[in-house]
Amino acid sequence: DMGGHDTYMHKEICEQADAVDRVLRGRIDDRFSTVHLGGLNLDPREARAIRRVKILGCGTSYHAGQIGAQMIEELARIPSDAEPASEFRYRNPVVDPDTLYIAVSQSGETYDVLAAVQELKRKGARVLGVVNVVGSAIARETHGGVYVHAGPEVCVVSTKCFTNTVVAFGLLALHLGRIRDLSVADGKRIIEGLRKLPGQIQEILELEDEVKKLAAEYADAKSMMFIGRVRGYPVAREASLKLKEISYIHAEAYPASELKHGPLALIEPAMPTVAIVPDDDLLEKNRAAMEEIKARSGRILAVAHQKQDKADHTIVVPKNENELDPILMGIPLQLLAYHVALAMGRDIDKPRNLAKSVTVE
Ligand code: F6R
Secondary structure (H helix, E strand, C coil), X not given: CCCCCCCHHHHHHHCHHHHHHHHHCCCEECCCCEECCCCCCCCHHHHHHCCEEEEEECHXXXXXXXXXXXXXXXXXXXXXXXXXXXXXXXXXXXXXXXEEEEEEECCCCCHHHHHHHHHHHHCCCEEEEEECCCCCHHHHHCCEEEECCXXXXXXXXXXXXXXXXXXXXXXXXXXXXXXXXXXHXXXXXXXXXXXXXXXXXXXXXXXXXXXXXXXXXXXXXXXXXXXXXXXXXXXXXXXXHHHHHHHCCEEEEEEHHHHHHCHHHHCCCCCCEEEEECCCCCHHHHHHHXXXXXXXXXXXXXXXXXXXXXXXXXXECCCCCHHHHHHHHCHHHHHHHHHHHHHCCCCCCCCCCCCCCCCCC
């Protein structure tokens, strides 16, 4: 049942404020400025002993894991990174007893992720899951974890589940942070930010008409470049993947700082750039990158917290806490990919060559 929407993708994009409300519900603990995560199965002593976090997933879940790794590193000050589960499996990784491994999967059935979990367990590692489907294979194989509570996602490409997964990582990062060295004041600040998310998501969804007009302007692109740095980079990668998957327009994502090391050669009017430009300590750096693109007559669409004079268009999104901004900045780009694909007459819910869950190697 699409509930009045033309596609499941549109329905699922529009459900995100409610979905985020669900992942937060019952978990915030104001008394200690932290969150309760009932299924984590990790006691405080164990949480304090973690020396590293390694997050494993595929596709969109891998991108959510990249944002999650940054959140855990920022809030809990534990060195963290994300890696595609398949790459991890095949490079004979050193499995370290002081590392917390986290498997991320919407379906909970992705074979490469499941196989990585089984291999890690066989070697004695502690593995948690950040999973949407309750009781799925990965949820059952992991020692504990955080359910994402996005509800069923029918469209082959992931939208609301991505957003909820990133919020779930925000909760996990806050939880680990408050057991380690994150102050009460910072805990409160993050909680306030989390509480603002559903309302801010709703505000972003109300920009749909504006984004639809922009989609008409960018639908002629042969290829698109997505740039961001640090917190903005995984957002750029996910937006690039979404556009590729449903519109079949070639897109690539680069850290803004890497442009001058090669991809700047591609910039011309037929290859517009989408720039993720949060209002944080890297704002000036991002403005400089936009200037370089303008100087090569590239078109720029910025997603930012205030209008960007270097960009041809800016989608202005509400500001949250710096650490949580990545949750919001990708949402208008889901709508952009959607409207570009719609204008091109694509089969949005079932893009060619793709399946909802990849249970083979
Ligand atoms: C992209 C997409 C895929 C999945 C990937 C992992 O829109 O849907 O990239 O994210 O196949 O799937 P899960 O999260 O079910 O493990």
